[in-house]
Amino acid sequence: MSSFAPLIFSGVQPTGNLTLGNYLGAIKKFVALQETHDCIYCVVDLHALTINPSPKELVNGTRSIAAAFLAAGIDPVKHIVFNQSRVHQHAELAWVFNCVARMGWLNRMTQFKEKAGKDRENASVGLFAYPALMAADILVYRATHVPVGDDQKQHLELTRDVAQKFNYDYSDHIGELGLGVPMEIGEETVNGYFPMTEPVIEGPATRIMSLRDGTKKMSKSDPSELSRINLTDTADDIAKKIRKAKTDPEPLPGDSGGFEGRPEAENLVNIYAALSETTKEEVLREFGGKQFSVFKPALADLAVEKLSPIADEMRRLLDDKGHIDSVLANGAERASVLAEKTMTDVKKILGLSW
Ligand code: ATP
Numbered sequence: 421m422s423s424f425a426p427l428i429f430s431g432v433q434p435t436g437n438l439t440l441g442n443y444l445g446a447i448k449k450f451v452a453l454q455e456t457h458d459c460i461y462c463v464v465d466l467h468a469l470t471i472n473p474s475p476k477e478l479v480n481g482t483r484s485i486a487a488a489f490l491a492a493g494i495d496p497v498k499h500i501v502f503n504q505s506r507v508h509q510h511a512e513l514a515w516v517f518n519c520v521a522r523m524g525w526l527n528r529m530t531q532f533k534e535k536a537g538k539d540r541e542n543a544s545v546g547l548f549a550y551p552a553l554m555a556a557d558i559l560v561y562r563a564t565h566v567p568v569g570d571d572q573k574q575h576l577e578l579t580r581d582v583a584q585k586f587n588y589d590y591s592d593h594i595g596e597l598g599l600g601v602p603m604e605i606g607e608e609t610v611n612g613y614f615p616m617t618e619p620v621i622e623g624p625a626t627r628i629m630s631l632r633d634g635t636k637k638m639s640k641s642d643p644s645e646l647s648r649i650n651l652t653d654t655a656d657d658i659a660k661k662i663r664k665a666k667t668d669p670e671p672l673p674g675d676s677g678g679f680e681g682r683p684e685a686e687n688l689v690n691i692y693a694a695l696s697e698t699t700k701e702e703v704l705r706e707f708g709g710k711q712f713s714v715f716k717p718a719l720a721d722l723a724v725e726k727l728s729p730i731a732d733e734m735r736r737l738l739d740d741k742g743h744i745d746s747v748l749a750n751g752a753e754r755a756s757v758l759a760e761k762t763m764t765d766v767k768k769i770l771g772l773s774w
Pocket residue numbers: 431432433434435439441442444445446567568569570571572625626627628629637638639640641642
Protein backbone atom coordinates (compact mmCIF):
# COMPACT_ATOMS: atom_id res chain seq x y z
CA MET A 421 0.00 0.00 0.00
CA SER A 422 1.39 3.43 -0.90
CA SER A 423 -1.32 5.63 0.58
CA PHE A 424 -4.62 5.45 2.43
CA ALA A 425 -7.78 5.00 0.34
CA PRO A 426 -10.20 7.89 0.96
CA LEU A 427 -12.88 6.80 3.40
CA ILE A 428 -15.47 8.82 5.34
CA PHE A 429 -16.50 7.94 8.90
CA SER A 430 -18.77 9.84 11.26
CA GLY A 431 -21.04 9.14 14.21
CA VAL A 432 -23.97 10.61 16.11
CA GLN A 433 -24.82 9.80 19.73
CA PRO A 434 -28.27 8.50 20.68
CA THR A 435 -28.53 11.01 23.53
CA GLY A 436 -31.84 12.67 22.64
CA ASN A 437 -33.85 14.04 19.75
CA LEU A 438 -31.77 15.16 16.81
CA THR A 439 -31.55 18.92 16.46
CA LEU A 440 -31.30 21.30 13.58
CA GLY A 441 -27.63 21.66 14.59
CA ASN A 442 -27.00 17.93 14.14
CA TYR A 443 -28.79 18.01 10.82
CA LEU A 444 -27.07 21.06 9.33
CA GLY A 445 -23.66 20.49 10.94
CA ALA A 446 -23.40 16.77 10.31
CA ILE A 447 -26.15 14.69 8.70
CA LYS A 448 -26.73 16.96 5.67
CA LYS A 449 -23.00 16.67 4.94
CA PHE A 450 -23.08 12.88 5.38
CA VAL A 451 -25.69 12.77 2.63
CA ALA A 452 -23.68 14.97 0.26
CA LEU A 453 -20.41 13.05 0.76
CA GLN A 454 -21.90 9.70 -0.21
CA GLU A 455 -22.00 10.88 -3.83
CA THR A 456 -18.20 11.06 -4.00
CA HIS A 457 -16.85 8.75 -1.28
CA ASP A 458 -17.26 5.43 0.48
CA CYS A 459 -18.91 6.25 3.79
CA ILE A 460 -19.46 4.61 7.17
CA TYR A 461 -22.08 6.23 9.40
CA CYS A 462 -22.48 5.04 12.94
CA VAL A 463 -24.96 5.52 15.78
CA VAL A 464 -22.44 5.71 18.61
CA ASP A 465 -24.41 4.05 21.40
CA LEU A 466 -21.34 3.31 23.56
CA HIS A 467 -20.66 7.05 23.74
CA ALA A 468 -24.23 7.61 24.93
CA LEU A 469 -23.50 5.47 28.03
CA THR A 470 -21.45 8.42 29.30
CA ILE A 471 -24.73 10.12 30.26
CA ASN A 472 -26.34 6.92 31.69
CA PRO A 473 -29.54 6.72 29.61
CA SER A 474 -32.18 4.19 30.61
CA PRO A 475 -32.11 0.99 28.51
CA LYS A 476 -35.42 1.99 26.88
CA GLU A 477 -34.12 5.45 26.02
CA LEU A 478 -31.02 3.92 24.49
CA VAL A 479 -32.93 1.46 22.29
CA ASN A 480 -35.40 4.12 21.12
CA GLY A 481 -32.66 6.70 20.63
CA THR A 482 -30.53 4.33 18.58
CA ARG A 483 -33.42 3.41 16.27
CA SER A 484 -34.44 7.02 15.96
CA ILE A 485 -30.98 8.20 14.84
CA ALA A 486 -30.76 5.34 12.38
CA ALA A 487 -34.18 6.38 11.05
CA ALA A 488 -32.97 9.97 10.71
CA PHE A 489 -29.93 8.84 8.71
CA LEU A 490 -32.16 6.95 6.30
CA ALA A 491 -34.85 9.64 6.16
CA ALA A 492 -32.25 12.29 5.34
CA GLY A 493 -31.15 10.20 2.36
CA ILE A 494 -28.23 8.03 3.48
CA ASP A 495 -28.07 4.87 1.40
CA PRO A 496 -27.37 1.87 3.70
CA VAL A 497 -26.77 -0.45 0.76
CA LYS A 498 -24.04 1.50 -1.03
CA HIS A 499 -22.63 2.71 2.28
CA ILE A 500 -22.50 1.29 5.82
CA VAL A 501 -24.94 2.26 8.58
CA PHE A 502 -24.79 0.51 11.97
CA ASN A 503 -24.66 1.01 15.73
CA GLN A 504 -21.27 1.02 17.38
CA SER A 505 -21.77 -1.61 20.11
CA ARG A 506 -22.43 -4.34 17.53
CA VAL A 507 -18.81 -4.04 16.37
CA HIS A 508 -16.76 -4.93 19.44
CA GLN A 509 -13.49 -3.85 17.82
CA HIS A 510 -14.34 -0.18 18.56
CA ALA A 511 -14.12 -0.85 22.30
CA GLU A 512 -11.09 -3.08 21.89
CA LEU A 513 -9.11 -0.45 19.98
CA ALA A 514 -10.29 2.21 22.44
CA TRP A 515 -8.45 0.37 25.22
CA VAL A 516 -5.28 0.41 23.15
CA PHE A 517 -5.74 4.15 22.60
CA ASN A 518 -6.35 4.71 26.33
CA CYS A 519 -2.78 3.51 26.67
CA VAL A 520 -1.52 5.76 23.83
CA ALA A 521 -3.32 9.01 24.76
CA ARG A 522 -1.86 11.06 27.62
CA MET A 523 -3.79 12.42 30.61
CA GLY A 524 -2.55 15.89 29.67
CA TRP A 525 -4.13 15.65 26.23
CA LEU A 526 -7.51 14.60 27.60
CA ASN A 527 -7.36 17.19 30.37
CA ARG A 528 -7.43 19.91 27.70
CA MET A 529 -10.68 18.72 26.07
CA THR A 530 -13.32 21.45 26.33
CA GLN A 531 -16.21 19.00 25.82
CA PHE A 532 -15.22 17.18 29.02
CA LYS A 533 -14.91 20.46 30.92
CA GLU A 534 -18.32 21.62 29.71
CA LYS A 535 -20.11 18.32 30.28
CA ALA A 536 -18.48 17.51 33.62
CA GLY A 537 -19.24 21.03 34.88
CA LYS A 538 -18.07 21.95 38.37
CA ASP A 539 -18.36 18.47 39.84
CA ARG A 540 -15.48 16.80 38.03
CA GLU A 541 -14.81 14.27 40.77
CA ASN A 542 -18.23 12.82 40.11
CA ALA A 543 -17.92 12.67 36.29
CA SER A 544 -17.56 9.18 34.83
CA VAL A 545 -14.22 7.89 33.63
CA GLY A 546 -16.04 7.20 30.35
CA LEU A 547 -16.83 10.88 29.86
CA PHE A 548 -13.13 11.67 30.34
CA ALA A 549 -11.94 8.88 28.01
CA TYR A 550 -14.61 9.64 25.38
CA PRO A 551 -12.12 11.08 22.85
CA ALA A 552 -10.01 7.89 22.91
CA LEU A 553 -13.10 5.86 21.97
CA MET A 554 -13.88 8.41 19.27
CA ALA A 555 -10.35 8.04 17.88
CA ALA A 556 -10.92 4.27 17.83
CA ASP A 557 -14.27 4.67 16.01
CA ILE A 558 -12.49 6.52 13.23
CA LEU A 559 -9.18 4.69 13.09
CA VAL A 560 -10.57 1.17 13.34
CA TYR A 561 -11.56 1.82 9.69
CA ARG A 562 -8.44 3.90 9.01
CA ALA A 563 -10.87 6.59 7.83
CA THR A 564 -9.26 9.59 6.13
CA HIS A 565 -12.06 12.18 6.47
CA VAL A 566 -14.59 12.90 9.20
CA PRO A 567 -17.49 15.32 8.61
CA VAL A 568 -18.40 16.94 11.95
CA GLY A 569 -19.56 20.20 13.49
CA ASP A 570 -17.02 22.69 14.75
CA ASP A 571 -17.39 21.47 18.35
CA GLN A 572 -15.66 18.20 17.42
CA LYS A 573 -12.55 19.82 15.95
CA GLN A 574 -10.54 19.35 19.13
CA HIS A 575 -11.41 15.65 19.30
CA LEU A 576 -10.26 15.24 15.71
CA GLU A 577 -6.94 16.85 16.62
CA LEU A 578 -6.62 14.34 19.44
CA THR A 579 -7.37 11.54 16.98
CA ARG A 580 -4.42 12.74 14.89
CA ASP A 581 -2.21 12.93 17.98
CA VAL A 582 -3.13 9.35 18.88
CA ALA A 583 -2.45 8.14 15.32
CA GLN A 584 0.85 9.97 15.21
CA LYS A 585 2.10 8.65 18.56
CA PHE A 586 1.08 5.10 17.67
CA ASN A 587 2.79 5.35 14.27
CA TYR A 588 5.93 6.84 15.81
CA ASP A 589 6.19 4.43 18.75
CA TYR A 590 5.66 1.30 16.65
CA SER A 591 7.23 2.49 13.38
CA ASP A 592 9.98 -0.14 13.31
CA HIS A 593 7.67 -3.07 13.94
CA ILE A 594 5.06 -1.71 11.50
CA GLY A 595 7.87 -1.60 8.91
CA GLU A 596 9.06 -5.15 9.70
CA LEU A 597 5.51 -6.42 9.30
CA GLY A 598 5.18 -4.56 5.99
CA LEU A 599 2.01 -2.83 7.21
CA GLY A 600 3.07 0.82 6.96
CA VAL A 601 2.83 3.82 4.69
CA PRO A 602 5.82 6.23 4.74
CA MET A 603 4.81 9.36 6.65
CA GLU A 604 6.66 12.54 7.63
CA ILE A 605 6.76 13.43 11.32
CA GLY A 606 8.87 16.59 11.58
CA GLU A 607 12.25 15.75 10.04
CA GLU A 608 11.69 12.01 10.31
CA THR A 609 9.96 9.51 8.07
CA VAL A 610 8.08 6.77 9.91
CA ASN A 611 6.05 3.75 8.86
CA GLY A 612 2.52 4.86 9.57
CA TYR A 613 -0.26 2.36 10.14
CA PHE A 614 -2.98 4.93 10.87
CA PRO A 615 -3.75 7.88 8.57
CA MET A 616 -3.72 11.50 9.72
CA THR A 617 -7.48 11.90 9.56
CA GLU A 618 -8.80 15.24 8.25
CA PRO A 619 -11.89 16.87 9.73
CA VAL A 620 -14.45 18.09 7.20
CA ILE A 621 -15.90 21.24 8.83
CA GLU A 622 -17.32 23.47 6.10
CA GLY A 623 -20.18 25.77 5.16
CA PRO A 624 -22.33 28.21 7.14
CA ALA A 625 -23.63 25.62 9.62
CA THR A 626 -20.55 24.32 11.38
CA ARG A 627 -21.79 25.68 14.72
CA ILE A 628 -25.51 26.33 15.17
CA MET A 629 -26.11 28.11 18.45
CA SER A 630 -28.81 27.71 21.10
CA LEU A 631 -31.98 29.70 20.41
CA ARG A 632 -31.89 30.92 24.03
CA ASP A 633 -28.21 31.89 24.19
CA GLY A 634 -26.22 32.82 21.10
CA THR A 635 -22.92 32.00 22.81
CA LYS A 636 -23.84 28.37 23.57
CA LYS A 637 -23.96 25.53 21.03
CA MET A 638 -27.37 24.01 20.23
CA SER A 639 -27.32 20.48 21.76
CA LYS A 640 -29.75 17.60 21.86
CA SER A 641 -28.91 17.05 25.53
CA ASP A 642 -29.63 20.69 26.57
CA PRO A 643 -32.33 20.62 29.28
CA SER A 644 -34.18 23.54 27.65
CA GLU A 645 -36.57 22.43 24.87
CA LEU A 646 -36.77 26.05 23.69
CA SER A 647 -33.01 26.10 23.06
CA ARG A 648 -33.28 23.87 20.02
CA ILE A 649 -35.36 22.81 17.05
CA ASN A 650 -35.77 19.04 16.90
CA LEU A 651 -35.99 17.27 13.57
CA THR A 652 -39.31 15.79 14.67
CA ASP A 653 -40.89 19.04 15.93
CA THR A 654 -44.29 19.90 14.48
CA ALA A 655 -44.73 23.02 12.35
CA ASP A 656 -46.36 24.71 15.35
CA ASP A 657 -43.43 23.83 17.65
CA ILE A 658 -40.95 25.18 15.12
CA ALA A 659 -42.88 28.43 14.66
CA LYS A 660 -43.20 28.84 18.44
CA LYS A 661 -39.52 28.18 19.17
CA ILE A 662 -38.39 30.61 16.48
CA ARG A 663 -40.87 33.23 17.67
CA LYS A 664 -39.49 32.86 21.20
CA ALA A 665 -35.85 32.74 20.08
CA LYS A 666 -33.77 35.36 21.86
CA THR A 667 -32.95 38.39 19.69
CA ASP A 668 -32.33 42.11 20.13
CA PRO A 669 -34.46 45.15 19.26
CA GLU A 670 -32.41 46.23 16.19
CA PRO A 671 -33.38 45.37 12.60
CA LEU A 672 -31.09 42.95 10.71
CA PRO A 673 -27.86 44.56 9.48
CA GLY A 674 -27.14 45.20 5.78
CA ASP A 675 -24.01 43.03 5.76
CA SER A 676 -22.32 40.49 8.03
CA GLY A 677 -19.98 43.14 9.51
CA GLY A 678 -23.05 44.34 11.43
CA PHE A 679 -23.30 41.19 13.59
CA GLU A 680 -20.69 42.45 16.07
CA GLY A 681 -22.10 41.75 19.56
CA ARG A 682 -25.29 40.22 18.10
CA PRO A 683 -24.68 36.44 18.23
CA GLU A 684 -28.40 35.55 18.34
CA ALA A 685 -29.15 37.58 15.20
CA GLU A 686 -26.16 36.06 13.41
CA ASN A 687 -27.24 32.56 14.40
CA LEU A 688 -30.74 32.94 12.95
CA VAL A 689 -29.34 34.33 9.69
CA ASN A 690 -26.83 31.48 9.58
CA ILE A 691 -29.62 28.94 9.97
CA TYR A 692 -31.55 30.59 7.15
CA ALA A 693 -28.44 30.54 4.93
CA ALA A 694 -27.71 26.87 5.66
CA LEU A 695 -31.30 25.76 5.09
CA SER A 696 -31.56 27.64 1.81
CA GLU A 697 -28.00 26.70 0.77
CA THR A 698 -26.85 30.28 0.32
CA THR A 699 -24.57 32.61 2.26
CA LYS A 700 -25.23 35.05 5.09
CA GLU A 701 -24.57 37.93 2.64
CA GLU A 702 -27.20 36.60 0.29
CA VAL A 703 -29.74 36.37 3.13
CA LEU A 704 -28.92 39.91 4.25
CA ARG A 705 -29.44 41.20 0.72
CA GLU A 706 -33.04 40.09 1.12
CA PHE A 707 -33.61 40.78 4.83
CA GLY A 708 -31.08 43.52 5.75
CA GLY A 709 -32.88 46.44 7.44
CA LYS A 710 -35.96 44.29 8.19
CA GLN A 711 -37.29 43.60 11.68
CA PHE A 712 -37.31 40.17 13.33
CA SER A 713 -41.10 40.31 13.14
CA VAL A 714 -40.64 39.88 9.37
CA PHE A 715 -37.59 37.60 9.38
CA LYS A 716 -38.70 35.09 12.03
CA PRO A 717 -41.88 33.93 10.25
CA ALA A 718 -39.92 33.54 7.00
CA LEU A 719 -37.31 31.46 8.83
CA ALA A 720 -40.02 29.32 10.46
CA ASP A 721 -41.64 28.65 7.07
CA LEU A 722 -38.31 27.67 5.56
CA ALA A 723 -37.43 25.37 8.47
CA VAL A 724 -40.81 23.63 8.26
CA GLU A 725 -40.46 23.22 4.50
CA LYS A 726 -37.00 21.61 4.82
CA LEU A 727 -37.53 19.53 7.97
CA SER A 728 -41.06 18.21 7.69
CA PRO A 729 -40.37 15.74 4.83
CA ILE A 730 -37.53 14.25 6.92
CA ALA A 731 -39.71 14.07 10.05
CA ASP A 732 -42.54 12.41 8.08
CA GLU A 733 -40.16 9.82 6.64
CA MET A 734 -38.63 9.19 10.08
CA ARG A 735 -42.08 8.49 11.51
CA ARG A 736 -42.83 6.12 8.65
CA LEU A 737 -39.55 4.25 9.15
CA LEU A 738 -40.02 4.03 12.92
CA ASP A 739 -43.29 2.20 12.34
CA ASP A 740 -41.25 -0.69 10.96
CA LYS A 741 -38.64 -1.35 13.64
CA GLY A 742 -37.77 -4.70 12.10
CA HIS A 743 -36.53 -2.92 8.99
CA ILE A 744 -34.33 -0.50 10.94
CA ASP A 745 -32.90 -3.33 13.04
CA SER A 746 -32.05 -5.33 9.94
CA VAL A 747 -30.29 -2.33 8.36
CA LEU A 748 -28.20 -1.96 11.54
CA ALA A 749 -27.41 -5.67 11.72
CA ASN A 750 -26.40 -5.82 8.08
CA GLY A 751 -24.24 -2.69 8.39
CA ALA A 752 -22.57 -4.10 11.50
CA GLU A 753 -21.71 -7.32 9.73
CA ARG A 754 -19.98 -5.43 6.92
CA ALA A 755 -18.27 -3.01 9.34
CA SER A 756 -17.01 -5.93 11.46
CA VAL A 757 -15.09 -7.39 8.55
CA LEU A 758 -13.18 -4.12 8.07
CA ALA A 759 -12.69 -3.53 11.79
CA GLU A 760 -11.42 -7.07 12.39
CA LYS A 761 -8.78 -6.64 9.71
CA THR A 762 -7.45 -3.57 11.53
CA MET A 763 -7.53 -5.24 14.96
CA THR A 764 -5.65 -8.26 13.61
CA ASP A 765 -2.92 -5.93 12.34
CA VAL A 766 -2.91 -3.85 15.53
CA LYS A 767 -2.52 -6.95 17.71
CA LYS A 768 0.46 -8.03 15.62
CA ILE A 769 1.95 -4.54 15.76
CA LEU A 770 1.61 -4.42 19.56
CA GLY A 771 2.86 -7.95 20.19
CA LEU A 772 -0.50 -9.24 21.41
CA SER A 773 -0.54 -11.86 18.66
CA TRP A 774 2.15 -13.27 16.40
P1 ATP B 1 -24.86 15.96 23.00
O1 ATP B 1 -25.36 17.21 23.65
O2 ATP B 1 -25.42 14.70 23.57
O3 ATP B 1 -23.36 15.92 22.89
P2 ATP B 1 -25.01 16.89 20.29
O4 ATP B 1 -26.17 17.68 19.82
O5 ATP B 1 -23.73 17.61 20.55
O6 ATP B 1 -25.47 16.03 21.53
P3 ATP B 1 -23.54 14.71 19.03
O7 ATP B 1 -24.12 13.35 18.85
O8 ATP B 1 -22.55 14.90 20.13
O9 ATP B 1 -24.77 15.75 19.19
O10 ATP B 1 -22.87 15.17 17.68
C1 ATP B 1 -23.28 14.67 16.40
C2 ATP B 1 -22.75 15.57 15.31
O11 ATP B 1 -23.48 16.80 15.28
C3 ATP B 1 -21.27 15.96 15.49
O12 ATP B 1 -20.65 15.96 14.21
C4 ATP B 1 -21.34 17.35 16.02
O13 ATP B 1 -20.18 18.12 15.72
C5 ATP B 1 -22.56 17.89 15.29
N1 ATP B 1 -23.17 18.98 16.02
C6 ATP B 1 -23.68 18.91 17.28
N2 ATP B 1 -24.19 20.09 17.64
C7 ATP B 1 -24.00 20.94 16.59
C8 ATP B 1 -24.32 22.30 16.36
N3 ATP B 1 -24.92 23.02 17.29
N4 ATP B 1 -23.99 22.85 15.17
C9 ATP B 1 -23.36 22.10 14.21
N5 ATP B 1 -23.03 20.82 14.37
C10 ATP B 1 -23.34 20.23 15.54
